[in-house]
Amino acid sequence: MRINFKVKRTIKLGIYCLFFVQTGWSQNSDQEQIKKIYDVALTQGKSYDWLNYLSNQIGGRLSGSIQAQQAVNYTKQELDSLGLDKVWLQPVMVPKWVRGIPEFAYFETSPGVTTNVPITALGGSVATPPNGVKSEVVEVKGLEDLAALGEAQIKGKIVFYNRPMDPTLINTFASYSGCVDQRYAGAMEAVKYGAIGIIVRSMNLRLDDYPHTGSMSYGDLPENKKIPAAAISTNAAELLSATLRLNPNIKFYFKQNCKQFADVESYNVIGEIKGSTHPEEIIVVGGHLDSWDLGDGSHDDGAGCVQSMEVLQIFKKIGYRPKRTIRVVLFMNEENGLRGGTEYANVAKENKENHIFGLESDSGGFTPRGFTFDGPESSFEKIIGWKDLFEPYLIHLFEMGGSGADIGPLKNESITLAGLRPDSQRYFDYHHAENDTFEQVNKRELELGAASMTSLVYLVDKYGLTP
Template sequence: MKTLHLSLLIVILTFSVKGVSQSKTQDSTIIRSLYNTALTEGKGYYWLDHLSNEIGGRLSGSVEAEMAVKFTEEKLKELGLDKVWLQPVMVPKWTRGFKEYAYIQTGGDQKKVTDICALGGSVPTPSLGIKAEVVEVQGIEELASLGKEKLSGKIVFFNRPMDPTEIQTFVAYSEAADQRYAGAKEAAKYGAVGVLVRSLNLRMDDYPHTGSMSYGDLPANMQIPAAAISTNGANYLSSLLKLQPDLQFYYKMNCKTWDDVQSYNVIGEITGSTYPDEYIVVGGHLDSWDLADGAQDDGAGVVQSMEVLNLFKKIGYKPKHTIRAVLFMNEENGLRGGKKYAEEAKRKGEKHRFAIESDAGGFSPRGFSIDASDANFKKVQSWEPLFKPYLIHLFERGYSGADINPLKGNIDVLAGLMPDSQRYFDYHHAATDTFDAVNKRELELGAATMASLIYLFDTHGTK
């Protein structure tokens, strides 16, 4: 009897090992097919060309944003998906107006024109502009030590740079971003008349970088104009202040906040064959800032998400779960699209298993950041050998993405595509974020990488 049991155990283990081996072979074959198809039949680069060069910057509430909604809806329908629809969402509308103008006055009539741009959500300057002395600080925490006596009637100049020694550039960005987002709100409490913020950029250039800012609950009569100054401009201003602390800075901005307007998330899906009521999401944000065409942030993520569905259709893969590409509106200055999608999913009782976001540029993919339980994270780690041939080595626990994060608590696994980030902040929120900065092959590799992880979760499920 013992011999029989042992023989049966050996047979079971043999078939089990054989089954695992066959599964890995099948996974490897399909992943290879996804990469091959992306690199030879991908459409994303050409979609991005249109988004960038025919439509341009897609700030929420703009005509260009609505053109992008129509264009992406049309292209998703052309893929022959099971369903394509628009999800209504109310979004803020802020306009920049005429180009900003600024100069440094060092004495008499000597003026040095410098490059600035309004931060998104800022109030305008008075019609004749603002001219005042400048107080340089390295962060919000310095304001309290200076107090109203030294800040009232002045322009506060936040000049803390991104840390160039931090290899993880998104960490350097997050460590410096508070001065852009909340600098005006805090400086206004001490009587400042305006703020300048050093652009969040690791490169020295003459391009100011915009980005979202907030006044919080500050009364309208206390809100002061906020502008970004280029990295070269910031260094120059800082040097001059050491020589002439009483110099004056002039700037004029014409921005305006309007009433909220109707816009949409664009959604396309392939219905699951086994679990049609369980969802896997891939997404990026359709809106961008207005200084350029938003090719890296986040046109790349949009077309990569669309490409994932195109790749599955091209190779004839029929997913078990319903797979959705969600092109979120209003990530840049409100996150309304991401919140709306999560609210609707919860209201409908939709069961979401996995979501992945691409919002770090169209550069060479390096891996994934994973927000999941220990069991699900270990599952992702077990797939590392399948990605190694494609130079995907990073499988780290961390933040997934702003638009899919509202799903947390109603989903098993969240992930973010991690491209090489060393050049990303050269373009982020600046006039340099243009189509010519995107490499076709790198963009295609990113789409294939996301499709591969989605395939694995679709096939093997979550824990």
């Protein structure tokens, strides 16, 4: 049967109109759903209350500690109360490092004339001898300076790493990455030249009196070759450096009592809503439940944990039944081992699970700015098409980049991984320090982050990431 040109044109125009009507309806539907997500997060959210309990009733949750186990028990109980399809604990062996009694340090400009210095042991460090360590100090700006000085100028001394975070970098995580090697590898490198201990300037952009801890490594050094490692506050680093310029012969003393024990069993805490259409396709969202022991770990990473739990709570509140399986994972031992993230990925591989998307929040509970992504370009192009839906909520950053440490082991050729990116300018004021406490977290900022995460998960679930 022949159709004349006019009829053909009418049919074609009708198809175009139907496409645009459907597209417009879909966008309006998504706008309404995302508005509902934000409304619930800001009026019926539980994230702030959950964080209050984690921070103020449990406190710092160092891997292998009683507090870490209490956090496991509490978060499992709360996930159970949401009426999810499944909640369980995934066993994982984690390191157990104990700080012991508080550290103490001073520098001595002349016999009996001392100035006390705020100090904290680095995570994984050995203790000093019972009477502490006292010696002359050699200041360096980085690992590369050690070879230039050589054993003749380092042997028997304490190496003082004093390279600050670069304040000219707007991305503070890039600034952190530019100097964290001196904390992580400082001891194993300094011992090669005969150093008897190291102290490191805290990874912090502002000048204050809070020393910041963090993980460090001895590599494959035998036990009898390990030297004590600690961080001093930025104010103390400035004062010590200035004093060394005036008097290079001053001596530094510090004492710490930390100890490494055998590994102990802990758990990742996992809860999920089973997908209605594609249950075999898994979307994972999470943060790390462990924290350092100096503060209560509210920003790092209590915030990320409760925001991830909130994703499922919001879906339950609005009555949204996902097409794909949405799984929250509260990972154990990100700070000093990444055992939880590694174990989760290993079990997923053994069970032949199909993870299509992973989202992590581990950059603090500050105002959300957007997301960074790591995955196929085709998936990223699809996600970019949703950017307009986030503009009313001042979410603008959608770019390729990193995702998160705990979801990193899931990486393969097909999965897309993402990280929530809040405003980072204040994050390192609190990171791994005594002042990372509940009162530093703004309720509304925390809730906006949870809503942003939920909205992105909703869109990935509804549309998938295949072209």
